Amino acid sequence: MNLKELATKLGLSPTTVSRALNGYPEVNEETRARVLAAAKRHNYRPNTRAIRLATGRAMAIGHVVPVSSKHEMVNPVFADFIAGAGETYLRYGYDMVLTIAPDEGEDRVYRDMRSRGIVDGVIVHGPRQRDPRIPLLREIGIPFVVHGRSTGTDEPYSWLDVNNRRAFQRATEFLLDLGHRRLALINGLEFMDFAIRRRTGYLDALASRGIMQDPALMFSDEMTEFNGYRAARAMLALPDPPTAFLVSMMIPGLGVRRAVEEMGLKVGRDVSIIIHDDELSYFSNGEDVPIYTATRSSVREAGRQAAEMLIQIISNPETGPLERLLEADLIIGQSTGPAPRRDRAAERQGP
Amino acid sequence: MNLKELATKLGLSPTTVSRALNGYPEVNEETRARVLAAAKRHNYRPNTRAIRLATGRAMAIGHVVPVSSKHEMVNPVFADFIAGAGETYLRYGYDMVLTIAPDEGEDRVYRDMRSRGIVDGVIVHGPRQRDPRIPLLREIGIPFVVHGRSTGTDEPYSWLDVNNRRAFQRATEFLLDLGHRRLALINGLEFMDFAIRRRTGYLDALASRGIMQDPALMFSDEMTEFNGYRAARAMLALPDPPTAFLVSMMIPGLGVRRAVEEMGLKVGRDVSIIIHDDELSYFSNGEDVPIYTATRSSVREAGRQAAEMLIQIISNPETGPLERLLEADLIIGQSTGPAPRRDRAAERQGP
DNA sequence: TGCGGCGTCCAAAGCGGTTTGAACGATTCT
DNA sequence: AGAATCGTTCAAACCGCTTTGGACGCCGCA
Known part of the structure; x- marks a missing residue:
């Protein structure tokens, strides 16, 4: 069931149905109710691929998991952080896409993400001293939030860290x-x-x-x-x-x-x-x-909050760099x- | 830089450029070389959102991480499995999308995935006895591979497990x-x-x-x-x-x-x-x-192999259920x- | 000479949504 | 009464790619 079919079934144009579904004001409330009911009845879900192309937004956040090529280590902290972030994404309707990046080839991974347009922003994991990803992402122009900070980086950026x-x-x-x-x-x-x-x-x-x-x-x-x-x-x-x-x-x-x-x-x-x-x-x-x-x-709570910060930055690009320092008990x-x-x-x- | 612009710059039609890039045979090798060179020079990357809509394929695999709502546990095995699977996806050009699912609401999560069309297949984690997800996914019609098996499930399905x-x-x-x-x-x-x-x-x-x-x-x-x-x-x-x-x-x-x-x-x-x-x-x-x-x-190796099985199933739908049993040393x-x-x-x- | 086949290339029609610009009847204002 | 405004709806363009169905020139064959 796609939009056109649903519209036909209702005797309406796709335009109106789309607007009804997305809460636009210029549609009669009675019509909206009808549309909503029909959508539910036929279990209609808009095709995400189409939405993404039409709106130009990916409605997805990227997490690049650095895997040290030497040790092949995946930090177990990562799983709990992801779980926290995932909760937030679920609430806001975002998807989460994960990429494993050997730490030499990170540049390409981020640039590709940008040009292929598969994410609206990324969370940076495991920041190092003077982390090159920060200037890189800023240059590429992808919104990002760092989980942690990067000593030696002067330019402002968004981060969430424990003290x-x-x-x-x-x-x-x-x-x-x-x-x-x-x-x-x-x-x-x-x-x-x-x-x-x-x-x-x-x-x-x-x-x-x-x-x-x-x-x-x-x-x-x-x-x-x-x-x-x-x-x-x-x-x-x-x-x-x-x-x-x-x-x-x-x-x-x-x-x-x-x-x-x-x-x-x-x-x-x-x-x-x-x-x-x-x-x-x-x-x-x-x-x-x-x-x-x-x-x-709690690293899980950190995940929840970092995700929220990023979504805020994405939905309001005016937002300046956000910083949040959590105290440990x-x-x-x-x-x-x-x-x-x-x-x-x-x-x-x-x- | 998008396809149309690239085509204009080359004095070709988007059709030909697309074909040249994707290795179709009906394009002159000399032309193909020109196109490839121009693409590289202008650092052209096709827009994934558009490809996905046009082809109907998501080029992405879903992993649904069950998080027991009682304990909020995220299995640490998961991180390493993901790392393994991620390597495979990287090689085959797939993305990995992760969803956190509270174990009551799993149905909806899978159905949504299907109707929104964001993944071509899923890996099922943490199978239980007579796991309801197996008949569910089969009914929905998403290709899947189970990491583990499900005692009590009679119908055939694809799995990879340790003995x-x-x-x-x-x-x-x-x-x-x-x-x-x-x-x-x-x-x-x-x-x-x-x-x-x-x-x-x-x-x-x-x-x-x-x-x-x-x-x-x-x-x-x-x-x-x-x-x-x-x-x-x-x-x-x-x-x-x-x-x-x-x-x-x-x-x-x-x-x-x-x-x-x-x-x-x-x-x-x-x-x-x-x-x-x-x-x-x-x-x-x-x-x-x-x-x-x-x-x-190695659970990481399991991830690599499970991902490969799933990609094989996706790219060749004729493939019957695949089963792989790994022996532990x-x-x-x-x-x-x-x-x-x-x-x-x-x-x-x-x- | 005429015709089928081949090698290349292109125009246009999708994919399934969103969004712009306009239509149209009903209501309000002058 | 006629114009302006409002509320509601729709047709069509568009997002950036793939893919279908030709078009065109050239070659080989009968």
């Missing part, structure tokens, strides 16, 4: 207040913007208490369970091992825990752990009592406790 | 051979087809060795880290605790490990664990030596070992 620096600063201070002095940072890849900010927060907190940073306690790589394990294992074998870990994500956090327990130590007593909790659906941080002390911010769980004796004793003896 | 029954049967036998007699099964939700098959494999192996199943050792829920932890914790507190666990996924497997170690037991010595390893990018099962003994099958890691003494002693004493 990563503050979150890790607070978490670090929390551990310092508990008496910890040897704090390890298990971070993501440090060309990723979020990782830079987290490290900054960590270093700021250390500096403000006059504690020297120790490169041996700073690790940075893909945030896999195994990397968390390996890094923690190595650090715990140091002559002066850390008593606390700040970990970028629940997943490497599980690895850190595995290393700790494998060495016969107890989390929350011998070693403290704070993770960043994106509230991924398969990694609930306990039920009533959180397992991990964590900086928490610091929630206290069972994975942190006072620094263990030995360390405090060592500290009393002084250097 | 879950066999994988878990072999894993169970492997543990039995090691002398274990109290085997726990930490399974996914048992209305999900894969979970049913895994349980069947587990039970078959037990039965063939004359070992009674024990409902207290069978757990079934969402495969979260926390659920794995909780279930293992409870089982290990039983008067007659299991000495080995079969776990549906790496993620709850991490939870099981956490429970085991928290009780002061050692994985691979006191308690054996076998997981199913989907080779998710963020859950590499160790590097040289696998951490977990596992039944292994059983790889031996550090998480399994002979049943501990106490258990074997008890066994020697007999019942």
Whole structure:
């Protein structure tokens, strides 16, 4: 059933039917009711392909998933973000189109999107320092919202981010207040913007208490369970091992825990752990009592909001760059406790 | 730059230009070369919206992500599957459109897809027993491939699945051979087809060795880290605790490990664990030596292959239902070992 | 010489909607 | 009463491509 058929059945012109369906004012309310009823009765749905050609709008948002060609990693955060964004799209009648882009060929992917006209805007995932996609998209002229930010980019752009620096600063201070002095940072890849900010927060907190940073306690790589394990294992074998870990994500956090327990130590007593909790659906941080002390911010909610920002920008091109900074909660769980004796004793003896 | 402009610039008709670009034989090779050169020079890309309307094909594949409205869970397996499928789509020039569907309203989502004409086919994720989507899609007339199978569905349909029954049967036998007699099964939700098959494999192996199943050792829920932890914790507190666990996924497997170690037991010595390893990018099962003994099958590869099957079905509608069963490897890691003494002693004493 | 066939190319008709410009009767205003 | 306005409807153009049904010149064959 297409528009013309429906119009014929109603004894009306396609023009009128189209207008009735789309809520234009110049159609008799009685007629509109008839049209609406008939459309429902015949289960009429306008053909999206035709609408898109006629209006020039794609009614679709693109998500380009960067897949590092080296590691073939797909960030699990991505699935929950998408789920959140998808909810928003559903509400506003947008479709979501996903493209997998090996990180060398991203240019072409974005340019193609533009010239083929398959999306009205894109969400940029996993921004890096001075991310080249930002000037690129601006040049191409596709509306976009970045999930995260890009240190070193001066021109304004729309973004939604968690206050990563503050979150890790607070978490670090929390551990310092508990008496910890040897704090390890298990971070993501440090060309990723979020990782830079987290490290900054960590270093700021250390500096403000006059504690020297120790490169041996700073690790940075893909945030896999195994990397968390390996890094923690190595650090715990140091002559002066850390008593606390700040970990970028629940997943490497599980690895850190595995290393700790494998060495016969107890989390929350011998070693403290704070993770960043994106509230991924398969990694609930306990039920009533959180397992991990964590900086928490829902990535799903971020998806919902980023999508809304983008739709707003698309539907009103006058809209200037939109910025939204979400604060992470610091929630206290069972994975942190006072620094263990030995360390405090060592500290009393002084250097 | 659109087709008409390009044609004018070349002094040709749009017809000829279109044909030259699309490789039709009735155009002079010299002309074709000119057209191709001009297209490249002006960076011409045909407008996808127009192609779609004109050809009636969407050149897009739909993925409907079921999000259980109760738990808001997005299976992390999904991200890697998508990545695999996306690679295939890229090669064949298809786009991927994603829809989030609350599991009550799935009907409407699929019907809409059809009548709006935005996809040429869909991949069905997370099939359940006697899944209603299979007859639905067949009725609607959208080509589809199921990732997994649906027990209880008689009519033929296209699917790609891992041999879950066999994988878990072999894993169970492997543990039995090691002398274990109290085997726990930490399974996914048992209305999900894969979970049913895994349980069947587990039970078959037990039965063939004359070992009674024990409902207290069978757990079934969402495969979260926390659920794995909780279930293992409870089982290990039983008067007659299991000495080995079969776990549906790496993620709850991490939870099981956490429970085991928290009780002061050692994985691979006191308690054996076998997981199913989907080779998710963020859950590499160790590097040289696998951490977990596992039944292994790449979900990313499954995505690649399922996408190829669907494209084949779409481009050749004569193709009958396609079926592909992937076998999982059983790889031996550090998480399994002979049943501990106490258990074997008890066994020697007999019942 | 006449005709069918072949190689190239083009005009025009879709695809299924939206949107512009105009028609037309009824109502209001002067 | 005639003009202007309003409310409602429609015909036709258009979005940018594909595809059908010729057109045209040239060659080979009878």
